[in-house]
Amino acid sequence: MEKRGWAVMRECLGVEDSLRLRSECEAGCREGAFRRAGVGKGTQRMIHEEIRRDEVLWLQASETSVEQAVYLAWLETLRLALNQRLFLGLFEFEGHFAIYSEGAFYKPHLDRHRGTGDRIVTAILYLNPNWAPGDGGELKLWTTSGEKEGAFELIEPRMGTLVCFLAGEFWHEVLPAHKTRMSVTGWFRDRNGLPGVPRYSASTGI
Ligand code: OGA
Ligand code: MN
Secondary structure, three states: OOOOOEEOOOOOOOOHHHHHHHHHHHHHHHOOOOEEOEEHHHHEEEEEOOOHHHHHEEEHHHHHHHHHHHHHHHHHHHHHHEEEEEEEEOOEEEEEEEEEEOOOOOEOOOOOOOOOOOOEEEEEOOOOOOOOOEEEEEEEEEEOOOOOOOOOEEEEOOOOOOOEEOOOOOOOOEEOOOOEEEEEEEEEEOOOOOOOOOOOOOOOOO
């Protein structure tokens, strides 16, 4: 994160803990708790099938399960480390389970809403135990800050892999999934979310 503004960790969460989170995600799905994901914020929010086709279930602070608590504790350690090393002023985390069913994708985008600056770091944990090449659903992350072309990484959404990157700088997309693909996706936000406040940038290093 410090050098490039993005990072991938292969075994961030143990298999047992990841499997429990996956079971919870599956249970939410069975109960019909997932909703089609939207694009935009507040009153601007709309369902755009041509942009994204995943379904989401937001984590609720009032209903944190034991499974979620393990991961949230891990994220808290990450948050403090990022603040200490990079002075990001990360204040809180918001996140959701996401399910991409067969054929679902998410076209290239940045994770910061237009006119806001409050999502600073994206963190995604993948929950797909038997992911194999050919299953699709890779995260394509362009690795030059601000660019939607040139060098990129293709990140396999394997169980226990965590990817994080600066939310407003790195363009990314989810390639079409050929098998159901699950994750916990979320964002560390700063306290005020004011646009124009100087922030850590991968391109300038400040
Ligand atoms: C998102 C997103 C990527 C992924 O939800 O904003 O870009 O790999 N997800 O799930
Ligand atoms: Mn995104």
